[in-house]
Amino acid sequence: MAVKMAVIPVAGHGTRLLPLTKSIPKELLPLGGKPVLQHVVEELQAAGLRELTMVTSKSKDAIGRHFSRDTALEEQLRSAGKEKELESLSFAGADSVFHYAEQKHQKGLGHAVLCAREIVGDQPFMIALGDALMGDAMTGDECNGKISALHAENRASLCKRMIRVFEHSDADAVISFQQVSLEKVNRYGIARLLPGYVDGDDAFDLAGLVEKPTVEAAPSQYAVAARYLCKPAIFEYLARTPPGHGGEIQLTDALQSLIDDGGKVLGVPLRNAEKRYDVGNFESYYAAFIELALADPEYGESSRQLMGKLLRDNDKES
Ligand code: UTP
Numbered sequence: 001m002a003v004k005m006a007v008i009p010v011a012g013h014g015t016r017l018l019p020l021t022k023s024i025p026k027e028l029l030p031l032g033g034k035p036v037l038q039h040v041v042e043e044l045q046a047a048g049l050r051e052l053t054m055v056t057s058k059s060k061d062a063i064g065r066h067f068s069r070d071t072a073l074e075e076q077l078r079s080a081g082k083e084k085e086l087e088s089l090s091f092a093g094a095d096s097v098f099h100y101a102e103q104k105h106q107k108g109l110g111h112a113v114l115c116a117r118e119i120v121g122d123q124p125f126m127i128a129l130g131d132a133l134m135g136d137a138m139t140g141d142e143c144n145g146k147i148s149a150l151h152a153e154n155r156a157s158l159c160k161r162m163i164r165v166f167e168h169s170d171a172d173a174v175i176s177f178q179q180v181s182l183e184k185v186n187r188y189g190i191a192r193l194l195p196g197y198v199d200g201d202d203a204f205d206l207a208g209l210v211e212k213p214t215v216e217a218a219p220s221q222y223a224v225a226a227r228y229l230c231k232p233a234i235f236e237y238l239a240r241t242p243p244g245h246g247g248e249i250q251l252t253d254a255l256q257s258l259i260d261d262g263g264k265v266l267g268v269p270l271r272n273a274e275k276r277y278d279v280g281n282f283e284s285y286y287a288a289f290i291e292l293a294l295a296d297p298e299y300g301e302s303s304r305q306l307m308g309k310l311l312r313d314n315d316k317e318s
Contacts, residue, residue, distance in 0.1 A: 003124050003163050006049040009112035010130035011057040011103035016281045025060040027130040029279050032292035036279050038091060039133040045096055046156035049126055053099040053119045055112045067098050108248025114238040124231050126159060131280050132226040134158045136273035162229045162268050165203045172263040173255060174229040177222040178270045186212050188223030189252040191267050206265040209252050211245055225276050
């Protein structure tokens with residue numbers, strides 16, 4: 001069955017970014033000129049996913065407003081001849097259907113996905129974390145070293161590869177993985193690979209997932225990376241999953257149960273320049289913002305000059 005649906009959990013409290021996220025949903029924080037969630041939506045749309053289900057909460061109603069048309073504002077811009085500004089709002093009318101499911105109590109990522117069960121129904125679906133976008137802001141080799149904007153098309157390539165792997169296998173789930181340095185394995189769900197994977201292959205077979213292992217216990221350096229493609233059977237597993245790490249219902253625990261039951265789960269590694277841009281904590285948010293600002297097609301050049309000057313001044317002072 002073709003994959004058309006994506007579930008985007010955006011109901012978390014975002015406590016690591018307080019006080020910034022007290023009234024602003026972390027998924028609406030800017031990355032360059034757009035909220036991170038708009039980048040995520042464009043990534044999914046470019047991969048051909050046009051049914052988008054946001055799992056949200058009452059206190060995050062600004063998210064629904066961002067993706068709805070504001071006809072009064074559009075009319076005002078039109079009559080003022082502000083065509084460029086009007087064009088910047090066209091994403092809200094793009095040919096996608098937005099659904100909203102409510103997560104009343106923030107019981108974790110796995111629970112948030114379960115809240116979308118009725119809307120998803122009996123079809124495979126992508127899960128895309130609403131606080132992380134995938135892709136390469138600085139396309140490097142592909143652009144002869146020239147910096148280019150983070151185009152939706154190149155961002156979509158990971159999701160497209162996951163969909164292709166899913167459609168050409170009998171996998172029950174496909175998960176994306178990024179390679180992390182050894183000292184960071186204790187922050188992520190880490191893959192245990194079945195033998196047979198050759199570097200450069202599109203996918204590997206997963207023997208299991210180890211949540212936040214110590215450096216010594218880490219079975220690999222492949223860390224779960226914000227995109228999952230699942231058959232609807234995952235809902236059964238989520239419904240049976242007890243609270244785990246941090247007292248929350250974890251998606252990785254449900255996926256582990258699926259593997260334990262003999263389910264086939266594949267891992268798709270990020271390629272060369274592909275990265276995860278994550279706004280989950282201040283360090284990763286600043287890093288992502290700087291990188292996207294420097295890659296901005298309009299303001300990137302002046303931002304790079306400013307950055308160069310600040311760094312030179314800083315070097316002189318020290
Ligand atoms: P995080 O794991 O970063 O959790 O969520 P969080 O609760 O938002 O942030 P902290 O840890 O308190 O700082 C990853 C994605 O899953 C969503 C979040 O909104 C985010 O987009 N999420 C998380 C939910 O929708 N519901 C939850 O119960 C937890």
